[in-house]
Each structure stands twice: as C-alpha cells, then as structure tokens.
Ligand SMILES: Nc1ncnc2c1ncn2[C@@H]1O[C@H](COP(=O)(O)OP(=O)(O)OP(=O)(O)O)[C@@H](O)[C@H]1O
C-alpha cells in the first residue's frame with residue numbers, strides 16, 4: 088500500500104530565513120500525524136509545501152501517489168485543507184460559506200449543512216463570517232475542509248483559539264474523521280494535543296525534524312526522568328541546586344519561573360527528601376516525562392509554545 | 393462552463409456518487425459574487441443609484457433646451473388645423489405642438505408668460521386668428537411663418553389646383569441630438585464602467601487579502617470558472633443598469649425614442665463590460681488593498697468618463713478631445729450606443745467598436761496576468 092504522503096528532503100528559504108531545512112517524512116494511509124513545534128519552527132511552511140500551495144526549493148513529494156506541485160486538479164478533490172488563518176468570502180454567512188465551498192466539489196447543500204451541524208455551528212448558521220468569534224471561525228474553516236469527504240486532511244493549528252470545551256469537542260470530531268479511514272495531518276503547539284490525538288508526531292524546530300515517533304514511544308525513551316515541582320519562593324534555585332548536589336541527586340534540568348520551581352531528574356527520592364527537609368513541599372507535583380521533556384532533551388531548551 | 397469532476401470521485405467513506413445532489417462550482421461562485429455585490433451598499437449606490445440620479449437630474453435640466461418646437465394653443469375648434477389631411481397633419485406635428493384649450497384667457501396668460509408661443513382661434517368668415525407674444529423674436533417669427541404657410545397651402549388645396557411650389561418642412565434639430573439622446577448612452581457608459589472596473593478589481597483585491605484566492609487554488613475549481621462567473625455577474629449587473637436606464641429614458645417625460653436596432657445595445661454592453669473588467673483586473677492585480685484599488689479606479693474611471701464623452705456630447709467637443717477619446721474604451725461604447733439606440737444605427741455601427749473593445753480587453757488581461765498574484769506573501 089502506498090503511503091498517503093511521502094516527502095523527501097524538502098527545503099524552503101525566504102531571504103535569510105531557512106524556513107524548512109531538509110524535512111523528510113512518511114505518513115501512512117489512515118494515520119493521524121502531528122507536526123509539533125514552537126512559533127516559527129516551519130510547521131506552516133512544511134504543511135503548505137505538502138498541500139501543493141508552495142513550491143519547495145528542493146525536495147520530492149508525493150500525495151496519494153501524485154505530485155502536488157504544480158497544481159494538480161486530479162488530486163485536489165481528494166484532499167481537504169484548513170489554513171492557519173481563516174479564508175472566507177466576504178459578506179457571506181456561515182451556511183452560505185460552507186455551501187459555497189461544498190459546491191466547488193459538486194457537493195450539495197444538504198451535506199454541507201450536515202457538516203455545519205457536526206462542528207456545532209447550526210445555531211450560528213446565519214451569522215456573517217466577519218462577525219464570528221475566533222473559535223466559531225476555526226470550526227467553520229474545518230467544516231469547509233471536510234465538506235467533500237476528503238481522504239487526506241491537512242489542519243494547521245485547528246484548536247488554537249478554542250475554549251477548553253470546544254477544544255475537547257473538536258478532538259472528538261478529529262478522532263471520528265480519522266477513525267472513518269481518513270488520513271489526518273495536523274500541526275500544533277500543544278504537546279497535550281499531540282499526545283492525545285496523534286499516532287505519530289514529528290518534533291520540529293528551526294526548519295528541521297528533530298525526532299519522529301509515537302508520542303508514547305518518544306516519552307518512553309526518556310521515561311526514567313521525573314519532573315518534580317513545588318511552589319516558587321520556598322527555596323531559591325541556587326540553594327536547591329547546591330542541596331540536590333550534596334544529596335547526590337543528578338539533575339537534568341532545574342528552573343524557577345517564579346510560579347514554580349521545577350526539577351527534572353532520574354533520582355526523585357533524594358530530591359524529594361531534600362525538599363521535605365527544607366519544608367518546601369507546598370504545591371508539590373510529581374509527574375513522569377511528557378513530550379515537553381522530549382522537546383527539552385532534543386533542543387536543550389524549555390518548550391514555549 | 394466548467395464544473396468540477398468531484399461528483400465522480402470515490403471517497404474512503406464510500407459515499408455513493410449517485411446520492412449526491414448536483415451543484416456546480418460555477419453557480420456557487422456566481423452566487424457568491426452576486427451576493428457580494430448586492431450586500432455592499434456602497435457599490436450598489438455607485439453603480440446603480442448614482443448614475444440613475446445623474447440621468448434624472450441632467451435629463452430634467454436639459455429637457456427643454458433641445459426642443460425648439462413651436463408650441464401653440466388651439467382655442468375652440470380651428471378647422472384649418474383639425475381638418476388637415478393625415479400626412480399634412482403629421483408634417484405639421486413635426487414643427488408645431490398643438491394643445492387644445494377651452495378657456496381663451498388661460499391660454500393667453502400662458503402666451504404672455506412665454507409658456508406657449510402663440511394662440512390660434514377661429515374668427516368669423518374662415519379667418520384664422522393668431523395671437524403671439526413678441527418677447528421671443530425667433531419663436532414669434534416662426535409661429536407666424538408656419539401658420540402663414542399652413543393657411544396658404546390650405547387655400548391652395550381649396551382652389552383645387554396642384555401647387556406650383558411646395559415646401560417640405562423639416563426641423564433641422566430633429567436630425568441632431570436631443571439631450572436625452574446623448575445623456576442616456578453617456579451616463580450609461582459611465583455607470584457600466586464604474587460597475588465593471590470596481591467589480592473585477594474588488595473581487596481580486598478582497599479575495600487575495602482574505603486568502604480566498606489561495607484557498608480556491610486548493611479546490612478543484614478551474615480558473616476559467618472563476619473568470620467566467622465574474623464576467624457573468626458583471627454582465628448581468630451591466631444589463632440591469634442598461635434596462636433601468638432605458639426604462640427611465642423612454643418614459644414620456646424624458647422622451648427617448650428607441651430606433652429599430654436598439655437591441656444592439658446588448659452585445660455592445662457585453663463587450664464593453666468585458667473591456668472595463670480587464671481594467672479592473674489590472675488595477676486589482678497591482679493594488680494591495682481595497683483603498684488603493686479604489687483610488688486607482690477613481691483616477692481611471694472619472695477622467696475616462698469626462699474625456700470619453702459620458703457627460704458631454706463629443707460632437708460639440710474640441711478637436712483634441714475627440715482625438716483623445718479615440719484612445720479610451722468608453723468611447724467605443726457610448727458612440728455606437730448613441731447611434732443604435734435612437735439614431736437608427738445598424739449592425740455595422742456597432743460591430744467595429746465591439747471588435748475594438750474585445751481587443752482592448754485581451755491586451756489588458758495580458759498585462760494583468762503579468763502582475764497577478766495568488767497571495768500577498
Ligand atoms: N511568506 C514568507 N515570507 C518570508 N518569511 C516567511 C514566510 N512564511 C514564513 N516565513 C518565515 O519562515 C519561518 C517559518 O515560518 P512558519 O510559518 O512555517 O512557522 P510555524 O512553525 O508555522 O510558526 P507558527 O507556530 O507561528 O505558525 C519563520 O521564521 C517565518 O518568519
């Protein structure tokens with residue numbers, strides 16, 4: 088079976104910025120694939136090159152066995168795309184917008200309205216798109232990407248700007264469309280989102296893929312690291328480092344962000360006993376490694392979305 | 393027009409194609425563009441309302457200036473006028489407009505005020521009594537001369553002999569233009585230019601700015617369908633403007649009389665709309681924002697309208713203006729439109745202009761394609 092996407096050595100440069108610097112990836116049919124990275128990592132550029140709306144400087148790409156560049160109208164009905172910034176016609180309501188997009192694929196108003204229902208916008212069907220809230224606009228643009236039953240769906244930060252409830256609902260929707268057999272590729276800032284949704288993720292920074300794998304597998308590779316945090320102000324970072332050192336606890340990372348003092352370590356027992364001795368256990372949290380720690384380990388810096 | 397082939401596409405969820413309702417991308421695009429036009433009050437005002445207001449205003453202002461008809465009142469029954477044979481009466485109507493009055497004093501008052509040029513009534517013994525005001529020398533002269541000739545030819549007819557000399561009366565003004573005859577095509581040309589230039593350029597700028605153009609690129613819609621829909625909608629708007637103008641201008645108050653081949657206005661308007669749209673394509677490709685597009689369009693449409701004869705008849709314009717007007721597409725709408733609408737022009741008066749308009753459109757479209765961009769980035 089051919090992969091839904093196979094990309095090899097994509098590069099794209101804007102002036103002095105090497106936005107994408109040799110990205111290769113393979114997405115299997117039916118897979119839920121995430122591209123994870125901070126602002127400016129090159130996620131959007133990578134996605135747009137895969138979609139076929141930007142020409143790469145270098146690299147070879149196949150989507151469903153076809154080349155997406157130059158514009159390939161055989162391919163277009165089979166993919167659905169949501170841009171990071173919404174793209175709606177002026178002066179139209181939500182319902183008119185999705186019906187219009189549906190018409191481009193020969194899909195009628197009934198199915199378009201059903202899609203609107205599915206993203207929970209039926210009540211806002213007659214709202215003009217320029218009057219919609221950020222979350223409503225986001226859901227409408229996802230609905231527009233899905234109205235024609237595409238096999239392969241590209242979503243660029245679909246949950247940015249959504250409230251927690253809407254975010255959960257959208258996760259359910261995305262899981263549903265994936266379980267219907269569609270391949271989904273999404274970009275996100277949110278590590279939790281990637282962990283919850285994706286079969287595999289590529290962690291990106293500075294235009295490069297640092298690591299690819301199932302979120303659980305990536306975490307497992309560093310899973311002997313434990314993150315301990317307590318409320319800030321009970322113990323200075325410098326003093327803590329000193330005490331942990333004296334107690335023989337090897338520290339991977341120690342940081343005080345003035346809300347909490349966090350310590351990543353493979354030896355949680357001495358760390359905890361030091362904190363207990365110093366009576367600095369207020370707000371204590373202990374948790375296993377997450378994608379955040381993966382990012383930290385890969386880049387040597389804290390993940391900031 | 394092109395529709396998408398998506399109906400034939402099999403999808404992973406196995407939606408059977410037969411269950412799908414058939415809708416076309418072309419219809420969807422046309423609807424969007426039409427709604428965009430109808431829901432924009434500014435555009436509606438500038439393309440439909442304002443030019444029509446101009447027509448109403450100028451039409452009323454200039455209404456009397458072109459009619460040098462001699463207006464007389466017929467008080468009671470004047471045998472000479474009433475019993476003139478059919479074609480003699482028709483000749484008479486070309487130069488005289490006769491209104492019947494019962495009340496002699498009321499009619500006299502109108503003559504004094506200059507509303508009427510003279511008053512005719514029957515005197516005893518077949519006498520025809522003419523009373524006129526000397527305030528307008530020309531009119532009083534012509535009313536005497538006309539009535540005199542009517543009386544003489546009636547006398548001659550009564551004598552039973554064929555006249556040795558006859559005079560075919562025909563007013564020279566009738567062959568030149570009445571104001572409504574140049575106001576209608578001129579202002580209509582202005583209206584269509586506004587509508588088509590703005591329609592094309594705003595669709596382009598707005599859709600690019602709102603990222604719709606690049607979004608469309610990732611749908612299977614063909615560029616031909618987009619262009620086709622835009623042309624279709626602009627032509628529809630232009631034909632609506634034309635219909636509105638003709639309905640108003642042919643009202644008895646304005647008195648435009650359409651001549652035989654007036655329907656040629658339809659193909660003319662279609663070609664002109666395409667030509668004006670191509671200007672909008674260029675300005676819409678160059679301009680980065682609606683404000684910029686608006687400015688560039690004004691700089692093009694207003695001077696073109698003045699120089700192309702939208703507001704003043706070119707026949708009375710100085711030579712240099714006539715020369716300049718030949719370089720402007722508007723002229724190739726207004727000039728033949730004037731001819732086919734009310735001066736009896738035929739296919740050959742319209743065809744060359746239509747060719748020039750389409751050639752102009754082709755050149756401009758080529759220029760636009762050099763500047764065209766799918767997105768701002
Ligand atoms: N059209 C463009 N012209 C010039 N530079 C660009 C352009 N698009 C992106 N860049 C640059 O390329 C780099 C990668 O941008 P990109 O939008 O791909 O990042 P991203 O990972 O999607 O970021 P975000 O999370 O903020 O959406 C950035 O430094 C950005 O400034």
Ligand SMILES: [Mg+2]
Nearest residue numbers: 130131132171
């Ligand atoms: Mg992005």
